[in-house]
Amino acid sequence: MDGLRKDAARNRARIVEAAGDLAARGEPLAFNTVARIAGVGVGTVYRHFTAIEELEEALVWERFDDLDRILRDTGPAELERVLTAHFTLLTEDALFEKVTERPEPALEQTVTKRTALIGRLSELMGRAREHGDLRADIDAQGVLLLVCGLAHAARSAGVAADSPEARILLRVAFDGLRVP
Template identity: 35%
Template structure:
């Protein structure tokens, strides 16, 4: 097999995996192999576990969120930077179905995923610290609170809305949460 064949197979597996996740189908590697028209061994050679494939699917969105967070840390208005980052995170989770399960995982299959998630978490903590230092955050709110609230916003909008309603409902829920986080 040539490198070009291997790259083509990798892309077919990734594209098929993305379709599975977008359609909320279980990410079973044997099923992915069948639909990608590649051998099962080929899929397992590239992605030893479904989690490895899922994390590979989420990687571009993680990298985009990191770049966004790094840009917002340079923003002069800490509250706008913080809320902009949370909004971008919500939008990313709505746009990329692979992202939420990667965020929810307690451990990661791929070392690079753990590194990306850790870096993103540190940037989010920095944004939160800036808001706190500016006196704009309700007292007692911790980083873990914000993480759980954002997961809750996405979950609530996913469970209680049609796909067409999700974006607007998620923004509405996010606005309510941000109003509760903002110091008066």
């Protein structure tokens, strides 16, 4: 991380790695547990992250970056592919969904990443509208709410992102986004 001493950067990386391991196992994040696993004092964790929400957000920045890369390399005819990828990330990563649905992110970098994601999706949707592939009465924020809701419902029901049930849910949503 820019501006950190080498030892501080190393500690931060260990903290993020430990928290990522806990999150991957579906265990709750707690600073004391993260500190113990990372081999640092809890004060060190607090120096890097003042609240658990900050740590959660740092853990999912890569997901935002993944979506950004997909959006950058996508044409208007591929909106379904983008939304399917987003649905999959949200379904497979409960922490990403939790951060995505958070009304007010804890970190400015999360705000920046989310704003960029919405902006790129808006651009893609605009191009899809120009091609006549997308209805005009929904914006990027609305589409993201729809995808988040579907992903939450699928995960809550134990429906895998790549299952026939998930494909049907997505198909109904995509059909609803098309020009009538």
